[in-house]
Amino acid sequence: KSIEKMLSENQEHFLIPAEMVANVQENNFLDHALLVLTKVRYAKIPVLDNDYKFKGLLSLSMITETMLGLDELDVSKLHEIYVKDVMETDMPTIQDPYDIENVLHLLVDHPFLSVVSNDGSFTGIVTRRELMKSLNHIAH
C-alpha cells in the first residue's frame, strides 16, 4: 500500500481547526501583534480580517525588522504600523478536501499550510507535525 494511500486514510485528522489557531487582525498595530506573538510563542501565525477571511502570515522578525534604526532599536514606530503593512501575502494555501500529494509537496517548504475555503474564509491549518505523527505511525 503506498504511503500516500495510508496518509489519505488519516487525513480528516490533519486539520487543526480555526478556533485552535492563534491569529492577529490585519488592522492591529504591530505593538499589539508583538505582544500576541511573544505570548503564544508560535513562530508564524495567520492574519485575518474582520470577517475571519484569511489575509496573510506574520512572524516576529517582520515586526523587529521595523525596529532597526540608524543607531539603535526603536519601538515607537510599532504603534504607527499596521500588521497588513508588513505581513507576508505570497504563501500557498490549500482547500478542504485536500490532495494529499499536493500537501506533502508543499509541506517540504512550508511548516504549515492555511486551509481557506472558496469564499476566502479561514478554516484551519495543516502542520508538518500532524503529518510526521502519521508517518511515524505508518513506519511502525
Added chain:
Amino acid sequence: KSIEKMLSENQEHFLIPAEMVANVQENNFLDHALLVLTKVRYAKIPVLDNDYKFKGLLSLSMITETMLGLDELDVSKLHEIYVKDVMETDMPTIQDPYDIENVLHLLVDHPFLSVVSNDGSFTGIVTRRELMKSLNHIAH
C-alpha cells in the same frame, strides 16, 4: 522495504553542517541577538560558546518577552541581558551517526535537532525539511 530502511540509506544527506547554520554566542547581549535573528529570519537558532560547543537554542520570542514592561515596550534592557540568561537549554540533541528511528520520533515535536559530538562540539543540524524531501522522494 521499510520506510526506515529507505530513509537510512539517505541519511548522510540529512546533516546541514555547522558552517551553514546561523548561530549566536551565549555571551552576546540580546540587542545583538535580536539583530541576528531579524536578519537571518530563522525562527530558532543554536547558541554556542567561545569554543563552538553547543549550549542552547534562541528565538525572538525569548528576547521580546524581556521587553514587556508594565505600561509599554522597553528595549533598554536588551543591552544588559545575555543570551545565556534567556535561552532554552532542555532540548534533546543527537549524535552522529544517528539512529533514524530516534530522529523520526524526535522530529515529531522538534522542527530541527542539533547534532552534538561526545565532547559537546556542535557539528550541524537535521531538519524536518530534509526528512520530508526524503519522504516525498520515497512516496514517488
